[in-house]
Amino acid sequence: MNILTTALQLFVQFATIGGGLWTVWGVITLAGGLRDHQGPQIQSGVWQAVGGGLIIAAAQLFNNIAL
Template sequence: MNENIVTSALDLFAQFAIIGGALWAVWGVISLAGGLKDQNGPQIQSGVWQVVGGGLIIAAAALFQTIAL
Protein backbone atom coordinates (compact mmCIF):
# COMPACT_ATOMS: atom_id res chain seq x y z
CA MET A 1 0.00 0.00 0.00
CA ASN A 2 2.86 2.40 0.78
CA GLU A 3 4.30 1.80 -2.68
CA ASN A 4 0.99 2.83 -4.21
CA ILE A 5 1.01 6.11 -2.26
CA VAL A 6 4.59 6.89 -3.30
CA THR A 7 3.82 6.09 -6.93
CA SER A 8 0.73 8.30 -6.85
CA ALA A 9 2.72 11.14 -5.29
CA LEU A 10 5.45 10.86 -7.93
CA ASP A 11 2.89 10.83 -10.73
CA LEU A 12 1.21 13.91 -9.28
CA PHE A 13 4.58 15.66 -8.98
CA ALA A 14 5.41 14.81 -12.60
CA GLN A 15 2.04 16.11 -13.80
CA PHE A 16 2.54 19.42 -11.97
CA ALA A 17 6.05 19.72 -13.39
CA ILE A 18 4.77 19.11 -16.93
CA ILE A 19 2.05 21.72 -16.49
CA GLY A 20 4.57 24.16 -15.01
CA GLY A 21 6.99 23.57 -17.89
CA ALA A 22 4.21 24.14 -20.40
CA LEU A 23 3.23 27.41 -18.73
CA TRP A 24 6.88 28.48 -18.66
CA ALA A 25 7.22 27.73 -22.38
CA VAL A 26 4.01 29.60 -23.21
CA TRP A 27 5.24 32.64 -21.30
CA GLY A 28 8.51 32.36 -23.24
CA VAL A 29 6.58 32.44 -26.52
CA ILE A 30 4.74 35.55 -25.34
CA SER A 31 8.06 37.18 -24.41
CA LEU A 32 9.56 36.13 -27.74
CA ALA A 33 6.62 37.61 -29.65
CA GLY A 34 6.96 40.88 -27.76
CA GLY A 35 10.67 41.00 -28.54
CA LEU A 36 10.05 40.33 -32.21
CA LYS A 37 7.38 43.02 -32.35
CA ASP A 38 9.66 45.62 -30.75
CA GLN A 39 12.79 44.29 -32.48
CA ASN A 40 14.43 43.98 -29.08
CA GLY A 41 17.37 41.53 -29.30
CA PRO A 42 17.81 40.74 -25.60
CA GLN A 43 14.08 40.11 -25.17
CA ILE A 44 14.08 37.79 -28.21
CA GLN A 45 17.03 35.87 -26.77
CA SER A 46 15.36 35.65 -23.37
CA GLY A 47 12.13 34.39 -24.92
CA VAL A 48 13.92 31.71 -26.94
CA TRP A 49 15.82 30.43 -23.91
CA GLN A 50 12.66 30.46 -21.83
CA VAL A 51 10.90 28.29 -24.44
CA VAL A 52 13.89 25.92 -24.47
CA GLY A 53 13.85 25.81 -20.66
CA GLY A 54 10.15 24.98 -20.61
CA GLY A 55 10.76 22.16 -23.07
CA LEU A 56 13.55 20.79 -20.90
CA ILE A 57 11.33 20.91 -17.82
CA ILE A 58 8.63 18.98 -19.68
CA ALA A 59 11.16 16.42 -20.93
CA ALA A 60 12.67 15.93 -17.48
CA ALA A 61 9.24 15.51 -15.89
CA ALA A 62 8.18 13.01 -18.55
CA LEU A 63 11.41 11.07 -17.99
CA PHE A 64 10.87 11.22 -14.22
CA GLN A 65 7.38 9.85 -14.72
CA THR A 66 8.74 6.73 -16.46
CA ILE A 67 10.92 5.76 -13.51
CA ALA A 68 9.59 2.56 -11.99
CA LEU A 69 9.85 1.96 -8.25
Protein backbone atom coordinates in the same frame (compact mmCIF):
# COMPACT_ATOMS: atom_id res chain seq x y z
CA MET B 1 4.41 1.87 -2.27
CA ASN B 2 1.08 3.14 -3.57
CA ILE B 3 1.57 6.52 -1.85
CA LEU B 4 4.99 6.90 -3.45
CA THR B 5 3.61 6.12 -6.90
CA THR B 6 0.77 8.58 -6.42
CA ALA B 7 3.18 11.29 -5.23
CA LEU B 8 5.44 10.69 -8.23
CA GLN B 9 2.50 10.94 -10.63
CA LEU B 10 1.36 14.16 -8.96
CA PHE B 11 4.87 15.62 -9.24
CA VAL B 12 5.02 14.66 -12.93
CA GLN B 13 1.65 16.26 -13.59
CA PHE B 14 2.51 19.54 -11.84
CA ALA B 15 5.96 19.72 -13.45
CA THR B 16 4.47 19.11 -16.90
CA ILE B 17 1.85 21.82 -16.42
CA GLY B 18 4.44 24.22 -14.98
CA GLY B 19 6.83 23.55 -17.87
CA GLY B 20 4.02 24.15 -20.34
CA LEU B 21 3.17 27.46 -18.73
CA TRP B 22 6.85 28.44 -18.67
CA THR B 23 7.12 27.60 -22.39
CA VAL B 24 4.03 29.62 -23.25
CA TRP B 25 5.35 32.61 -21.30
CA GLY B 26 8.67 32.29 -23.15
CA VAL B 27 6.87 32.38 -26.49
CA ILE B 28 4.94 35.46 -25.38
CA THR B 29 8.23 37.13 -24.39
CA LEU B 30 9.74 36.11 -27.72
CA ALA B 31 6.80 37.57 -29.63
CA GLY B 32 7.06 40.85 -27.73
CA GLY B 33 10.78 41.04 -28.51
CA LEU B 34 10.18 40.34 -32.19
CA ARG B 35 7.51 43.02 -32.34
CA ASP B 36 9.75 45.65 -30.73
CA HIS B 37 12.97 44.46 -32.41
CA GLN B 38 14.74 44.02 -29.06
CA GLY B 39 17.55 41.48 -29.22
CA PRO B 40 17.90 40.74 -25.48
CA GLN B 41 14.17 40.16 -25.11
CA ILE B 42 14.17 37.81 -28.11
CA GLN B 43 17.07 35.86 -26.64
CA SER B 44 15.39 35.69 -23.25
CA GLY B 45 12.15 34.43 -24.80
CA VAL B 46 13.92 31.73 -26.80
CA TRP B 47 15.85 30.43 -23.80
CA GLN B 48 12.77 30.54 -21.61
CA ALA B 49 10.80 28.50 -24.15
CA VAL B 50 13.67 26.00 -24.42
CA GLY B 51 13.86 25.79 -20.63
CA GLY B 52 10.14 25.05 -20.43
CA GLY B 53 10.59 22.25 -22.94
CA LEU B 54 13.42 20.82 -20.85
CA ILE B 55 11.24 20.94 -17.73
CA ILE B 56 8.55 18.98 -19.55
CA ALA B 57 11.12 16.46 -20.81
CA ALA B 58 12.55 15.97 -17.31
CA ALA B 59 9.08 15.48 -15.85
CA GLN B 60 8.28 12.84 -18.44
CA LEU B 61 11.60 11.15 -17.68
CA PHE B 62 10.54 10.93 -14.02
CA ASN B 63 7.32 9.35 -15.26
CA ASN B 64 9.34 6.39 -16.57
CA ILE B 65 10.96 5.62 -13.21
CA ALA B 66 10.02 2.12 -12.08
CA LEU B 67 9.46 1.82 -8.35
